[in-house]
Amino acid sequence: MYEERPALLDGAVLWTRTAASAPREARPVLPDGCMDLIWADGGLIVAGPDTRAYVPAETATRYAGIRFAPGGAPAFLGVPAHELRDRRVPLGALWDGAEARELAERLTEAVDPAGALDAFVLRRAAAAPAPDPLLRAVVARLAAGRPVAETADAVGLGARRLHRLSLDSFGYGPKTLARVLRLQRALALVRSGVPFAEAALRAGCADQAHLARETRALAGTTLGAYARGAAASAKREPPHPSGSSTTA
Template sequence: MYRERPSALPHVIAWRSVVPPGTPPGRILPDGCLDVIWQDGTVYVAGPDTTAQVVPTAAGSRFFALRFADGVGPGILGVPADELTDRQVPLANLLPAAEVRALAEAPDPPAALEEFARRRWQAPDRAMVGVAAGARAGLPVPAIADSCGLSPRHLQRRTRTSFGYATKTLVRIMRLQRAVALARGGSPFADVAVTAGYADQAHLSRDVKALAGVPLGELVMR
């Protein structure tokens, strides 16, 4: 059972999950975010992924987490996002042990996570919020740079430290998210390709398989 809701903090989603018996390993798609996750009394950071991660979980495991979008996560953790790309890192490797222990042992993990983030909150970088919006809209990289008032070189450096990868990769990942949402909403795959910004349906199929590891039809069935 998975549920999510907007956090009290901007650009943050709070989510929770309990793994029912017989649940197959989950396939987590890249989304340009990083998460701080409490799992059965252990707290870790799931960095921004470049491809889907297949995550085995034990029946009954409980998860409470905050998902940081629009480049706000590195400010909370004090670590550039590209140091966490495609990694899961114990939070105790990044922050003082006493702070992490209090979070791990909290009687109300969701409230403790919210308080943790509020205590360490940094104002969002407006340029990076704009980069995320441009990527979600499917803008080409030069247009994103122009809209944010950044040179291409400066944009690449800032995107890597805020999102964990180059701007072109971020745009590609956001396009995947649009495509999957459209397909799960019932749109024919040919329409998905056009609406999401792919050259054609073959391009859609290749890109989804490369990023998600399975065909789009299989993702829609999940």
């Protein structure tokens, strides 16, 4: 069972998942521009930003995670996002090993590991540099479907500087981030029952064929297969748009 709610940290999402007792095929994790810190049966894992669908090997039974807003994790973790692109790494590989083990033990012993993780992230984030407000504006504009060049001009960043900052903050350049966010908009419409052609145009794709190509490239599946899988999953548990709940 999967559940999520707003985290204490602004813009982040706190989620939990309990694996089904009967094994079933894991749902792919789709790119969403986000990074997660995940507690999974006593271990701590960082899920970096994805550029393609990731199929997790579900080895744990209980998960709790924080999904940071795009650009929100690097300052917290102390690592540029591009170093974690398309990777899942133990927290101990990024932080002092003893510190990571102590945190994992504390969460495991907590009555509510998700709540304890939520509180820890809020405390630590208060001591970390705040995300660049310019990059928050970049995300907001790209999420609304604005072109990359127009976005760069609007926030006063040159193309090269925007690309460099995007690599550090999001793990990839602004054009890739725009593609990822556009696909998320389109698939949200598909999940709500909007016809493919209409979903493509409303999300900012040229046409249904464009959306179909992007779905294959970024999600690793066809539009029809995605829609059928989303419908089947909705009958079992609430959908999680980014799929980050099974990144362990």
